[in-house]
Structure formats: C-alpha cells, structure tokens
Amino acid sequence: MYKTSLGILLAAAALLSEFSVTHAADLEAGKAKAELCVGCHGENGLSQTENIPSLAGQQDQFIQWQLVFFRAGTRKNEAMQPIIEQLNNEDIxxxxAYFASLTPPKAPPDDNPELSQKGAQAAAGRRCASCHTDSYAGTKGVARIADQREEYLVKALHDYKSGQRVGGSQAAMTDVAYPLSNEEIEALAHYLAHL
Ligand code: HEC
Ligand code: HEC
Known part of the structure; x- marks a missing residue:
C-alpha cells in the first residue's frame, strides 16, 4: 500500500509540476468543461444534493489531486467514474482553477448551536486547524471544509475512518479520523458546516 500511494503521489507531483512549468490554467475553458459537473455539483459549484460536495471556493490543488485519485482508482466513486474518464490533464x-475561483458556500442558519459548541471543542482538541487553517478554508492539497455540506462532511470522515478513502498526504486524514467517535464526527461536521 505504501508503494502504491507513493507511486500515485509521484505521478500527481509530476502532473502538477508539468502544469506549473508549461501552462497557465484557462478559466473560460474550465467553466465550459464544468457543464459536465453542474447536474451533480450544482450551479456555480454550490451543491444542492445530499452526499455531493460543493466545489465552489475549494482549493485548486485539492481539486486537481482528487481528480487524479479518482482517475487512478485510489479514490472510488461510482458517480465520478464515468466523468473522470472524459477528462484529460488540461481539463483537470x-x-x-475554475472551481477555486468561485465564491465559497454560505453557511445555513445554525439550528443547533450547542452541537456546534461541542464540535468547536473537538476541532480544537484534535487540532484540525493546524492543517486546514484557522478559517478552515484549507490550503494547497488540504481541503476547504468550512461551510461544506454537513452530511457530506460526516460521510467523508466515516470514509477516512473506515479506510474506504485514503487521501494523498501520507494518509494524514486516515490517522486523524481513526480515533474519532461517531458523536465527535456528528459534532465536528455540524460545527464546520455552520462557520
Ligand atoms: C453524476 C454525479 C456527478 C457528476 C456529473 C460529477 N460529480 Fe464530482 N462527485 C460526485 C459525488 C457523488 C462525489 C462524492 C464522492 C465521495 O463521496 O467520495 C463527487 C466528488 C467530487 C470531488 C471531490 C470533492 C471533495 O470535496 O472531496 C471532485 C473534485 C469532483 N467531484 C469534481 C467533479 C468535476 C470537476 C465534475 C465535472 C467535470 C464532476 N465532479 C461531476 C458526483 C458527481
Ligand atoms: C495533518 C494534517 C491534517 C489534520 C490535522 C486534519 N486534516 Fe483533514 N485533511 C487533510 C488533508 C491533506 C486532506 C485531503 C486528503 C485527501 O486527499 O483525501 C484532508 C481532508 C479532509 C476532509 C475531506 C474534505 C473533502 O472535501 O473531501 C475532511 C472532512 C477533513 N479533512 C476534516 C478534518 C477534521 C474534522 C479534522 C480534525 C478532526 C482534520 N481534518 C484534521 C489534512 C489534515
């Protein structure tokens, strides 16, 4: 497993460095290609659909890496599979760049401030901000998690915890999620979805 993820990392690194050396991203082309995504990820990258994440304002590098992981099959999802087959490196x-340039989601009103309080404590105790940044906007390969859909955050944390999703950065999230209780996951997701 170590070898596989190292191979993927090297492939991703090569891909990304090729991008940065030889081309600048084309936002208009990205917007045109994003027509393929609207039906699931929503208008302007704001998902209205359960278990589908918003992409608006997500980190550019994180998006590119996830697409590379889907393509490599190290991140598996039936809905994304037929899509990824239609994308080349330039599209990715x-x-x-296109989704990163969009305005991030806005939090819905907090219907359970007490749960948010618990989530804030868990986030501080688990040092989530040490990687995701103080505003939880993320950076580079670390995802924006601020104001993401609550049920998707729950799903993502369970997917890491169970090992269903491995991630790219030395399996950082697998280690983080493994010790989280279901209650902590509920509280963290509620807090992060209502920042
Ligand atoms: C048929 C529905 C569908 C379409 C069309 C679709 N996606 Fe997705 N996408 C999903 C689902 C469902 C997930 C969540 C996967 C999971 O739970 O791991 C996802 C996840 C992602 C992720 C990971 C985001 C994260 O926060 O982890 C990225 C990036 C992504 N999609 C990009 C795209 C792009 C770019 C397009 C268009 C070229 C696209 N998707 C089209 C359903 C779709
Ligand atoms: C050591 C650094 C680190 C720490 C600490 C950390 N994360 Fe992450 N997190 C990452 C990285 C890197 C990714 C992207 C992983 C991947 O490629 O799947 C990520 C991804 C995620 C995702 C998936 C987002 C998406 O859109 O798919 C969620 C949710 C998440 N982290 C929540 C948390 C929470 C909650 C905590 C604290 C309990 C936390 N993280 C602590 C590095 C970290």
Whole structure:
C-alpha cells in the first residue's frame, strides 16, 4: 500500500509540476468543461444534493489531486467514474482553477448551536486547524471544509475512518479520523458546516 500511494503521489507531483512549468490554467475553458459537473455539483459549484460536495471556493490543488485519485482508482466513486474518464490533464487543471475561483458556500442558519459548541471543542482538541487553517478554508492539497455540506462532511470522515478513502498526504486524514467517535464526527461536521 505504501508503494502504491507513493507511486500515485509521484505521478500527481509530476502532473502538477508539468502544469506549473508549461501552462497557465484557462478559466473560460474550465467553466465550459464544468457543464459536465453542474447536474451533480450544482450551479456555480454550490451543491444542492445530499452526499455531493460543493466545489465552489475549494482549493485548486485539492481539486486537481482528487481528480487524479479518482482517475487512478485510489479514490472510488461510482458517480465520478464515468466523468473522470472524459477528462484529460488540461481539463483537470482548468477545472481546479475554475472551481477555486468561485465564491465559497454560505453557511445555513445554525439550528443547533450547542452541537456546534461541542464540535468547536473537538476541532480544537484534535487540532484540525493546524492543517486546514484557522478559517478552515484549507490550503494547497488540504481541503476547504468550512461551510461544506454537513452530511457530506460526516460521510467523508466515516470514509477516512473506515479506510474506504485514503487521501494523498501520507494518509494524514486516515490517522486523524481513526480515533474519532461517531458523536465527535456528528459534532465536528455540524460545527464546520455552520462557520
Ligand atoms: C453524476 C454525479 C456527478 C457528476 C456529473 C460529477 N460529480 Fe464530482 N462527485 C460526485 C459525488 C457523488 C462525489 C462524492 C464522492 C465521495 O463521496 O467520495 C463527487 C466528488 C467530487 C470531488 C471531490 C470533492 C471533495 O470535496 O472531496 C471532485 C473534485 C469532483 N467531484 C469534481 C467533479 C468535476 C470537476 C465534475 C465535472 C467535470 C464532476 N465532479 C461531476 C458526483 C458527481
Ligand atoms: C495533518 C494534517 C491534517 C489534520 C490535522 C486534519 N486534516 Fe483533514 N485533511 C487533510 C488533508 C491533506 C486532506 C485531503 C486528503 C485527501 O486527499 O483525501 C484532508 C481532508 C479532509 C476532509 C475531506 C474534505 C473533502 O472535501 O473531501 C475532511 C472532512 C477533513 N479533512 C476534516 C478534518 C477534521 C474534522 C479534522 C480534525 C478532526 C482534520 N481534518 C484534521 C489534512 C489534515
């Protein structure tokens, strides 16, 4: 497993460095290609659909890496599979830049401030901000998690915890999620979805 993820990392690194050396991303081309995504990820990258993440304002590099992981099959999802087969490296670069340029989601009103309080404590105790940044906007390969859909955050944390999703950065999230209780996951997701 170590070898596989190292191979993927090297492939992703090569891909990304090729991008940065030889091309600048094309936002207009990214926007055109994003027509393929609207039906699931929503208008302007704001998902209205359960278990589908918003992509608006997501980190460019994170988006590109996830697409590379889907393509490599190290991240598996039936809905994304037929899509990823239609994307080349240039599309991936343009889509990352396009979605990153959109206005991030706005939090819905907090219907359970007490749960948010618990989530804030868990986030502080688990040092989530040490990687995701103080505003939880993320950076580079670390995802924006601020104001993401609550049920998707729950799903993502369970997917890491169970090992269903491995991630790219030395399996950082697998280690983080493994010790989280279901209650902590509920509280963290509620807090992060209502920042
Ligand atoms: C048929 C529905 C569908 C379409 C069309 C679709 N996606 Fe997705 N996408 C999903 C689902 C469902 C997930 C969540 C996967 C999971 O739970 O792991 C996802 C996840 C992602 C992720 C990971 C985001 C994260 O926060 O982890 C990225 C990036 C992504 N999609 C990009 C795209 C792009 C770019 C397009 C268009 C070129 C696209 N998707 C089209 C359903 C779709
Ligand atoms: C050591 C650094 C680190 C720490 C600490 C960390 N994360 Fe992450 N997190 C990452 C990285 C890197 C990714 C992207 C992983 C991947 O490629 O799947 C990520 C991804 C995620 C995702 C998936 C987002 C998406 O859109 O798919 C969620 C949710 C998440 N982290 C929540 C948390 C929470 C909650 C905590 C604290 C309990 C936390 N993280 C602590 C590095 C970290």
């Amino acid at each position: 670069r343009n889509l990352g």
